[in-house]
Amino acid sequence: MSRKPDGGTGNMEQETRAVASPPGLDLERVLPWFREEVEPVDSLTGSLIGHGRSNITYRLDSDGQSWVLRRPPLSHVQATAHDMGREFRILSALAPTGFPAPKPIALCQDPAVNDAPFYIMEYVHGLIPVDPNEVKRRFDESQRRNIGEELVDVLVRLHAFVPSEIGLDGFGKPQGYLERQVRRFSEQLESIRTPDRETTELDELARRLPKAIPAERAPGIVHGDYRLDNAILDDDGHIIAVLDWEMCTLGDSLADMGLLQMYWSRGSSQEIAIAGTPVMALDGFPSWEEAAARYEKESGHDLSGLDFYAVLAHFKLGVILENMHRRFLAGGTVGPGFEMIGQNAQLLGQRGLAIADASEIAALRG
The missing domain is CATH 3.30.200.20 (Phosphorylase Kinase; domain 1)
Structure with missing residues (x-):
């Protein structure tokens, strides 16, 4: 302890x-443990x-x-x-x-x-921005733009850390990170497969992704689930806490940008269904193109190969939601909101495959 x-x-x-x-x-x-270890x-x-x-x-x-x-x-x-x-x-x-x-x-x-x-x-204490009506009421368009820009800036700050300088030696295995991610989630997809449920698009992504893995970059911190509704805002709209570190590891930090692109929805019903919140579709938030340009400028990272990371993000979340769908059917979930998880997993596979089909990365096109 x-x-x-x-x-x-x-x-x-x-x-x-x-x-x-x-x-x-x-x-x-x-309670007895809490009294001993935290507060009496x-x-x-x-x-x-x-x-x-x-x-x-x-x-x-x-x-x-x-x-x-x-x-x-x-x-x-x-x-x-x-x-x-x-x-x-x-x-x-x-x-x-x-x-x-x-x-x-x-x-x-x-x-x-x-x-x-x-x-x-x-x-x-603060606001987790999941309700668009609440965000619209609290913050004007200028503040919303600042929130979007700060979401990028905080990610740049996270990716700038040298893991060994903050005590994270051995926290992960950065070498071969992308190959391992593709393999691990492909194996998870196989492990949760059932005869009565098809995962056609996710299966196709599992086939294409190994052929498109880019060259390794210098390792950094990967949050693994970085998005607006995993942040807490203060009354002025500043990010005071980033939440949900369960997927965090060391590896290719651009994986976070692929995920953030997936969540930077601009209002289509499919995008909102996947992202789980339409907050980013409110007027005032920067476009994804503006957000990506800001990250590229502030971080110095080249985003020309971002399609791979975006497709990987869709694949990973699709597999995660498939696993949640399985837990839901088995009665192993807590709270409401799981009824659409299976459908969203399929939407993620479809959207990831669409990005792959349109990509300039030949291997992603199959």
């Missing part, structure tokens, strides 16, 4: 007064944050204080994608740099406490 640096030790004999626990969170067992609170309440579609996030409250607990999903756990220790390590490495991310507090690897590893981090 990792302890809070300045945390006190709670009285393990205190009466447990945790309220009824949401699925995946046993407050009766977590009298009681804890817990509530689910978001939809729990991958790693599950809970808000813990006690006497006006709040924290966040993260744990793996309830079923079909994948060691590489649901490793709480990795999330805790990247947040710990970023904390001294001033990068906008929640501060980690304590890590528990003992499954006896909550049936699976978990960690506690600070609760960051």
Whole structure:
């Protein structure tokens, strides 16, 4: 276990007064550990944050204080994608740099406490921009443009870190990152295949991508799920925290740009269905072309081969949603919103294949 640096030790004999626990969170067992490792609170309440579609996030409250607990999903756990220790390590490495991310507090690897590893981090107060009406009400067009530009600038800042300089030696295996990503997600697609569900477009992407892998670039931090609704904004629209580090590793940082392109929707129904939020379609946000040009200028990275990364992003998310669809059918998900996951996985395959067919990269065209 990792302890809070300045945390006190709670009285393990205190009466447990945790309220009824949401699925995946046993407050009766977590409370004594929490008192010892985080804060000597009298009681804890817990509530689910978001939809729990991958790693599950809970808000813990006690006497006006709040924290966040993260744990793996309830079923079909994948060691590489649901490793709480990795999330805790990247947040710990970023904390001294001033990068906008929640501060980690304590890590528990003992499954006896909550049936699976978990960690506690600070609760960051602000707006997660998922509701377009709320974003439109709070921020004018000029502010929305600034939000879009800052989303790019924060990513440039993340990609500028030299991993070894912030304690991330050995965090990942950057050599062969792209080849490994293509292979791993192709294998995942095979592992979740069922006779009654076709994945024609994803299968075709799995065939084409290995032939189009570009030359290796200098390794950097890859967030793995970088998008606007994985950020928290303050009242002025500044990004004060980047969330959901479960896919973070070391590798080719342009993978984040391929993913960001996928989420930079401009209002078509298919794009919004995939992205999960139409916020980026509001007036004021920069176009994707403007965002890409800003990243290229500020980072110095050449984006001429971005089609590969965009197709890879569609393929990976398509496989992830296929896996979520399988968990949903097996009853291993928490919260609402899973009914369309399977359809969105198919849309991602179709859209990724369309990008590949139109690409100047010959190998992507098949």
